[in-house]
Amino acid sequence: MRASRWILAVLLVAPIPAIARETAVATRAGTAGDAVSELARQTDTSIVITDPDIARRAIPSLRGRMDAAEAIRRLARAAGARAVAVGPSAWRIEPAPGHARPLTSTRKPAPRADTEVQQQSRPEPIVVLASKRDLRLEQVPGQVSILDGKVLESGGVGGTDKITQRLATVSSTHLGSGRNKVFIRGIADSSFTGPTQATVGQYLGDLRLTYNAPDPDLRLSDMARVEVLEGPQGTLYGAGSLGGIIRLVPHPPVIGVASASGIIGGSLTQDGDPGGDLSATVNLPVSGQRAALRATFDATRRGGYIDKPVLGRDNVNRTDILGGRVSARVEIAPDWSVELVALGQTTHAVDSQYADRGGAPLASSARVREGSEADYAMGQFVISGHIGEIRVRSTTGLVRQHLHERYDASLPDGPPRTFAQANRTRMIANETRFWMPERRGFGWLVGASFTHNNTVLTRTFETANTRSAATGVRNTIDEATIYGEASLRVMGSLVATAGGRLTRSRLGGEGEDVLPAIALANARVTANRTLATFLPSLALHAELGPESALYVRYQEGFRPGGFAIESDFVRRFRNDHTATFEIGARHGRPGTGPFDLSFSLSHTRWQDIQADFIDDIGLPSTANIGDGRVWSASATGGLAVTPGLRLEAGLTWNESKIDKPPLALLTRTMQVPNIAHIAGRAGFTWDHEIGEDLRLTANGWVSYVGRSRLGIGPELGEPQGDYLNSGLAFRAGSEGLGVTLSLTNIANSRGNRFSLGTPFSTGRDQMTPLRPRTVRIGLDTRF
Known part of the structure; x- marks a missing residue:
C-alpha cells in the first residue's frame, strides 16, 4: 500500500506538458464521426460534433505530427x-458558414513536410482498452470479443445475460441475479459461492468488480462497449483471470455538452x-468547459413464473433490481484529467427460480420461502494524463458487496427448516x-x-422455533504486484511480445461461530501465510495482410489459496495454477467489410484445481480436487x-479431464464442471431505411448449450444443459425516438x-428452467 501511495504522489507533482505539444496523428478514411473518436483518443481531447449530418460525411485520412x-x-x-x-x-x-455539403474532392494535396492526407479504404482502428497499452484489435495476440453498447441495450437493458446470449465462449451458473459465477472458455471451478476466487476477472474500467464474490450482474446501461479477453490473462490482470476477463467500458462524461436519453419498457x-x-x-457540463457530470439510473422488475x-x-420468483x-x-491541467465514479445496485429475489424435475411444470416442492438479497457499491478515483510521450493512469477504488441467501434445508421427516448464508x-x-x-x-x-x-x-439453520449457527469462515488477502510487458517488431509483419507479473500474497483466515472444543483442535489452520508467484507470458503475432493475422501465445494464471469449511471444521486449500498454450487466426473485423472469421485452439494444464463439493453434513465445501487438462476450440x-x-x-x-481426484470425489465422469462440451450461436442484424430519418432495424439469435455436469462428486454429478434459447428484437424510429418490440425464448x-x-x-x-416466452414493448429517446 505504501508503494501505491508514493506512486500516486509522484503523479500529482509531475510536471504538466503544454497543451500545444505536437503529437503523432493518424486517422483513417471513413466518416467524420469515426475519425473524431480516434483523434480524441490520440490527442486526449474532448470533441463533439453538433450536427449528425457532419458526423456521417466521408473524409480522407489525416496523418503527421501536429498539435x-x-x-x-x-x-x-x-x-x-x-x-x-x-x-x-x-x-x-459545427457547420461552417457557406458550406452546405462536405468536401468531396479526393485529389491528393500538395505534399507537406509535417502531414500527408490520403484516401484509404480500411475502417477506423478499434483500440482494445483491456490491453492496457492502447493496442489495436488487430495487434492483440489472443481472442478478443467486443460488444457494442447499443447492441447490448437492444430489447431493454440487461446484465450479464446479455453477454452470454451473444458469446458462445461465455457461460454462467443460474442460481439467480447477483449470485451467479461466470466462466470463459473451458475453465470453471464449481457451482457455489464459496471462498474461492472467481476464474473470470470482471472489471469496470480498471477496477475489479469482485475478488472472491459472485457476479454482481450490473445493469449494462450507457455502456460504450464490453470487451471480453479469453484467458489466462495473468500477466496483465493477475490472480483470478484463469478463464479470461470481462471489462465494462461505460460512456465517460462529455465536457461542454448537455444531453439526455431514456428507455422504458413493459413485458x-x-x-x-x-x-x-x-x-x-x-x-x-459543470464549471464552464473544464468539467462534466454523467448519471445513469436503472430500475427493473422481472415477473415470477x-x-x-x-x-x-404462484409466480414466487419475482426479482427487483435498482x-x-x-x-x-x-480537466485539472492540459493533458491531465481526474474522474470520480460511484455506483450502487441492489437486487432482491423474493424466492428461488428452480423447479422439481418430473413434477408439475414450473413448480417447486420446497417447504419454505427462499430467495436472496444482493447489495453492491463501488467508488473509483482515476487520474490520467501524459508525461511527454509516456501515458499514465492510476485508479484507486473501494468495493462493498453483501449477499444473503436462503435455501430449503428441511429434512424429509422434520419441520420446515431454512439454511441462511451471508x-x-x-x-x-x-x-x-x-x-x-x-x-x-x-x-x-x-x-x-x-x-x-x-x-x-x-x-x-432456522426453524419456526429455533436458530443455530453453523461454522463460518473469514478470509483476508493482501496482494502486492509489479508487472510489465513489451512488444518488438522483429520484422515488418512479425511482432514478439513478452511479459511477466510478480505477486506477493499474504493470506489469513479463521473460523466464525466455531464450537470451542473444535476451535482448540483446529487452531493451527488460522495462522497467516505468505506466497510469491511469478507469471510469465510469451506471444508471436504475424500480420499476414491488411486484415489477416496469425498468433501463438503462452500464458499462465493462478488463484491464491484460502480457508474453507468442511462439516464443523475450518481447513486450508492450496493455490491453483494454469499454463495455457494457444494458437489462433483472424481475418477481417466483425461488422465492417464483407466477411470476417476468427479461430483459436488452446490446451491448458490446471494444477491443484480449487472446486466445491458437498461435505458430510450436506453443505458446500472447497478443496483441491486434483490436476486437470482442458482442450478448447472456438470459431466465430x-x-x-x-x-x-x-x-x-x-x-x-x-x-476436460481431472487426473487423480481424491477417492471421496470419484465419479464415472471426472470432467471440469459447468462447462458444456459444445455450445453455439447464430444470429443476424438487419438495417433498412423506411423514410427520411426513419429506419427499421432488427436482430435475432438462437443459441445451443450442450450437456455439462453440475459439479464434482457423487452428489453433484447431475447432468444439465442440452437446450436451445432464442430471441428477436425490432426497432422503428429515428436516432432520437424509437419504438421496440422484442421476444425471448421464442419456442x-x-x-x-x-x-x-x-x-x-x-x-x-x-432443474432451473429457462424463463418462459416473454414479449416486451419499449420506447427509447435521446436528445
Missing part, C-alpha cells in the same frame, strides 16, 4: 465544417407475472501503470497494484449478405440451465 488544435481544425475542414474551442482541451465541430411472461424496466442517462404449491403461492452510476470528469466482502485496490504505444516498432508497459480483500461467510464468423443484412455464427468445443423451451436450487436436495431432482 491537437491544428489536427482538429484540419479534420473539421475536410468535413466542410469548422472547429470551435470550448475549453482548454474541448472542441465543438409479459407466459405462465408468469408481468415486468417492466426503466433506464435514464443525463450528461451535464415458479409456483410453490406446498405454500399455496441501481445507478454517477461519474464526474475534471457473504460480506470489502475490497480496497489501487493500480498505477505507465505505458507507451508502439513507436518505431517498440511498445511497453509497466505497472504496480495493491489489493486488500476481506470476506466473512456466516451460516445459520460473419457475412454481409446485403448492405443492410449481416449473418453471424459462433461455436465452441471443450474437452417457449423449458430446458435445464442449472441442476441446483438447494444443496439440501435429498430425494429431489432439481
